[in-house]
Amino acid sequence: MTDARPRPKMRTVGGTLEAFEQDLISNLYYQRGTTLESASGPDGYHTLAVTVRDRLVGRYARTAAAHYQANPRFVYYLSAEYLLGRQLRQNLLYTGTEQFVRPIAEDLGVSLEELEAYDVEPGLGNGGLGRLAACLLDSMATLDIPAVGYGIRYEFGIFKQAFRDGAQVERPDDWTFYGNPWEFPAPDDRQVVGFYGSTAPALDDPSGLRRQWTPAETVRGEPSHMLVPGYGTPTVNIIRLWQARASRESFDLSRFGAGQYKEAVEDIVQAENISKVLYPDDSTEQGRELRLKQQYFLVACSLRDIIRRYRLRNTGWDAFPAKVVIQLNDTHPVMAITELMRLLVDEYRLDWDLAWSITRRTFNYTCHTLLPEALETWSVELLERLLPRHMEIIYSINHFFLQEVAATYPGDLDKMRRLSIIQEYPEKRVRMAHLAVVGSTAVNGVAELHTRLLAETTLRDFAELWPQKFHNVTNGVTPRRFVRLANPRLSELITERLGDEGWLTDLERLDRLAGAADDPAFLERWREVKRLNKVDLTHQVERSTGVVVDPDALCDVMIKRFHEYKRQHLKLLHVITLFNRLREMPEMDMVPRTVLFGGKAAPGYHAMKLLIRLVNAVAETVNTDPVVSRHLKVVLLPDYNVSRAQVIIPAADLSEQISLAGKEASGTGNMKLALNGAVTIGTLDGANIEIRDRVGAENFFLFGLDAQQAVDLRRHYEPRAYYERDPELRAAVDAIASGVFAKGDRSLFAPVVDAMLGRDEYLALADYRAYVECQDAVATAWRDRDRWTRMSVLNAARTGFFSSDRTVREYCDKIWRVDPVRVEPD
Numbered sequence: 001m002t003d004a005r006p007r008p009k010m011r012t013v014g015g016t017l018e019a020f021e022q023d024l025i026s027n028l029y030y031q032r033g034t035t036l037e038s039a040s041g042p043d044g045y046h047t048l049a050v051t052v053r054d055r056l057v058g059r060y061a062r063t064a065a066a067h068y069q070a071n072p073r074f075v076y077y078l079s080a081e082y083l084l085g086r087q088l089r090q091n092l093l094y095t096g097t098e099q100f101v102r103p104i105a106e107d108l109g110v111s112l113e114e115l116e117a118y119d120v121e122p123g124l125g126n127g128g129l130g131r132l133a134a135c136l137l138d139s140m141a142t143l144d145i146p147a148v149g150y151g152i153r154y155e156f157g158i159f160k161q162a163f164r165d166g167a168q169v170e171r172p173d174d175w176t177f178y179g180n181p182w183e184f185p186a187p188d189d190r191q192v193v194g195f196y197g198s199t200a201p202a203l204d205d206p207s208g209l210r211r212q213w214t215p216a217e218t219v220r221g222e223p224s225h226m227l228v229p230g231y232g233t234p235t236v237n238i239i240r241l242w243q244a245r246a247s248r249e250s251f252d253l254s255r256f257g258a259g260q261y262k263e264a265v266e267d268i269v270q271a272e273n274i275s276k277v278l279y280p281d282d283s284t285e286q287g288r289e290l291r292l293k294q295q296y297f298l299v300a301c302s303l304r305d306i307i308r309r310y311r312l313r314n315t316g317w318d319a320f321p322a323k324v325v326i327q328l329n330d331t332h333p334v335m336a337i338t339e340l341m342r343l344l345v346d347e348y349r350l351d352w353d354l355a356w357s358i359t360r361r362t363f364n365y366t367c368h369t370l371l372p373e374a375l376e377t378w379s380v381e382l383l384e385r386l387l388p389r390h391m392e393i394i395y396s397i398n399h400f401f402l403q404e405v406a407a408t409y410p411g412d413l414d415k416m417r418r419l420s421i422i423q424e425y426p427e428k429r430v431r432m433a434h435l436a437v438v439g440s441t442a443v444n445g446v447a448e449l450h451t452r453l454l455a456e457t458t459l460r461d462f463a464e465l466w467p468q469k470f471h472n473v474t475n476g477v478t479p480r481r482f483v484r485l486a487n488p489r490l491s492e493l494i495t496e497r498l499g500d501e502g503w504l505t506d507l508e509r510l511d512r513l514a515g516a517a518d519d520p521a522f523l524e525r526w527r528e529v530k531r532l533n534k535v536d537l538t539h540q541v542e543r544s545t546g547v548v549v550d551p552d553a554l555c556d557v558m559i560k561r562f563h564e565y566k567r568q569h570l571k572l573l574h575v576i577t578l579f580n581r582l583r584e585m586p587e588m589d590m591v592p593r594t595v596l597f598g599g600k601a602a603p604g605y606h607a608m609k610l611l612i613r614l615v616n617a618v619a620e621t622v623n624t625d626p627v628v629s630r631h632l633k634v635v636l637l638p639d640y641n642v643s644r645a646q647v648i649i650p651a652a653d654l655s656e657q658i659s660l661a662g663k664e665a666s667g668t669g670n671m672k673l674a675l676n677g678a679v680t681i682g683t684l685d686g687a688n689i690e691i692r693d694r695v696g697a698e699n700f701f702l703f704g705l706d707a708q709q710a711v712d713l714r715r716h717y718e719p720r721a722y723y724e725r726d727p728e729l730r731a732a733v734d735a736i737a738s739g740v741f742a743k744g745d746r747s748l749f750a751p752v753v754d755a756m757l758g759r760d761e762y763l764a765l766a767d768y769r770a771y772v773e774c775q776d777a778v779a780t781a782w783r784d785r786d787r788w789t790r791m792s793v794l795n796a797a798r799t800g801f802f803s804s805d806r807t808v809r810e811y812c813d814k815i816w817r818v819d820p821v822r823v824e825p826d
């Protein structure tokens with residue numbers, strides 16, 4: 001290694017530059033068994049990762065010691081999904097070692113960017129729910145809240161999306177192929193989980209409520225954990241992930257000896273399938289069974305671990321709810337309620353009432369949807385087979401609960417039927433959301449409108465029965481990842497203007513930027529930052545799609561899972577309308593736009609996969625049309641994930657939040673985009689409403705039906721009437737039907753047209769005219785550069801409320817009632 005230039009003497013929590021460099025070399029030598037001269041790219045990445053990670057280990061040890069000492073109330077966050085994003089940059093930032101790496105890498109002749117190419121994102125989630133979990137963990141650590149996240153270590157993360165002839169193809173995401181340097185195995189804490197089998201009465205229990213379950217099959221849960229550092233604090237929490245392993249007896253040596261190799265490992269394969277993939281396809285009976293197995297596997301392992309941790313410092317059960325608060329992230333982990341009952345009653349021999357009182361005081365439930373079809377239910381038949389004891393416990397919980405209901409509403413059988421945990425018709429099923437509400441202290445929605453609609457519609461009977469149980473905690477996003485890491489240029493400008501980096505942990509300080517919205521010099525610099533970010537994005541777009549886009553065009557962004565209620569098809573109708581206008585009037589003076597879509601469709605969601613195909617087909621037609629493509633480009637960026645979001649969001653000018661009002665629980669992309677200075681075009685849905693309230697109506701492009709109007713219209717809705725009445729709409733729909741986007745094939749996209757003109761479930765045609773007019777207003781506003789930039793600044797300045805730090809504080813105050821524990825500084 002050369003030492004040509006004098007290096008700054010820097011000392012941070014990460015140590016000195018010299019020490020860092022020494023550790024790098026020694027890690028390369030002893031951990032990878034190689035030298036600087038012969039190291040490969042993965043060697044370099046791995047060594048850097050481990051060296052950075054090791055800076056967090058001391059903090060983690062001190063955090064664990066402080067927690068042991070204080071014996072505080074812990075938050076245990078149970079979630080089927082975590083979308084953590086890449087770890088390297090985050091941990092460089094959080095350890096203050098970012099500054100070392102550049103000079104060292106420069107010396108070694110590699111760039112940080114090259115090394116980062118090996119930093120794989122753990123895609124252990126689908127969308128908003130999983131990313132929210134990751135943001136909340138980040139904020140809990142930042143606020144020194146004692147917390148552990150529990151999840152599943154899926155061997156394959158969310159599929160990788162590619163396009164073949166415009167159609168989505170799914171490839172497995174082998175995210176640990178090169179090993180995961182951020183993870184520590186913890187084999188001492190492994191757990192054993194049972195499935196199937198039978199139950200029998202416990203001999204000494206006259207109440208009949210205690211029984212004995214003898215599972216027919218067992219699986220091991222192998223834990224490992226990743227570190228979750230707080231920003232600007234020594235606290236390092238963990239996320240513990242469980243991987244399924246066959247129990248030792250599963251390998252059939254005699255069969256193997258007899259040459260039956262496949263049969264010999266059958267049980268192993270079965271067991272390990274449990275943590276193979278996130279959300280296995282549930283269109284088959286086997287798929288559904290596997291999903292339920294996953295859910296139980298997660299909660300069974302996690303509860304045993306929580307109890308193990310509790311018992312390190314506590315005895316007896318009375319203090320359990322005072323020391324343990326479990327947050328259920330949606331219904332996937334709700335079986336934890338029955339599992340805790342089983343452990344307390346059957347294994348620890350508490351009487352039912354005491355166990356139930358402990359259980360109810362321990363759990364809280366966050367609901368993330370309004371769509372009734374998204375509320376999970378499990379068939380009683382499946383539950384009886386897979387988890388026979390849990391089914392009995394559910395019946396008992398329901399029995400006592402319905403007694404309570406009968407006492408409150410005597411004779412109201414209809415009420416009982418609606419509230420029951422068991423749905424009777426058309427088949428007997430367990431309603432997991434009902435079980436969650438009955439077994440929890442607090443239930444929360446994720447935006448004000450969502451919480452109100454939950455109480456008025458989806459969970460109405462419960463909200464009437466227990467109004468004090470229902471809370472709102474509006475979602476938030478971490479400014480560390482989604483501003484500081486994603487948008488370093490903007491961060492620097494903000495820090496310069498505000499004088500320090502305090503805004504990173506106190507995001508409402510951004511409101512002091514509002515004054516700068518009238519400073520022409522500041523607006524100029526703001527625009528320059530946006531432009532440079534757009535240049536970065538255009539490179540990424542070109543690399544992954546070959547499409548060349550103009551960084552000066554309005555960057556119009558719709559990034560989210562493909563779902564009918566989110567209405568990507570409404571956006572597409574707008575795009576086709578612009579296309580038609582340009583074809584008709586080639587000379588028209590249209591604001592140049594790049595419309596960028598990003599998002600995956602669930603592998604079994606055929607309507608949305610067809611829509612993806614249509615988006616790609618429209619993009620192809622638009623981008624190859626010599627006239628149209630001068631003003632309009634359309635891109636569907638493949639494989640949208642957290643890393644891509646970090647490139648797209650800083651470059652966006654316009655944020656599309658156009659779900660039908662009353663359908664999107666909250667949205668969090670809307671917050672990330674506004675914080676990065678994108679202006680929203682949106683409906684009065686989810687957190688859009690709260691964003692608009694804060695940024696001001698004049699800085700938000702609102703259109704469309706509100707939630708009540710949507711419900712009213714649905715009763716007598718005729719999409720065809722809108723189609724007949726509006727020539728531009730008709731032309732857009734007809735263009736799809738005509739086959740212009742399918743090389744003349746009229747049948748390919750016919751199902752899309754049929755869905756629009758037939759039922760149009762999410763009222764896209766009803767909102768079309770308002771949407772297109774609103775987009776025209778967007779174009780007008782865009783022409784006035786200063787006006788637009790002012791709107792952009794004010795969006796960022798006024799959305800500090802949407803920090804997940806604020807969200808976590810609200811959970812702490814309203815629901816968790818936990819206090820921070822300070823950790824000894826570095």
Ligand code: CR1
Pocket residue numbers: 127128129130132330368369446475664665666667668686
């Ligand atoms: C909701 O659809 C919300 C996130 C996080 C999603 C979205 O509106 O912002 O949760 N729900 O609360 C979800 O992913 C599986 O359900």
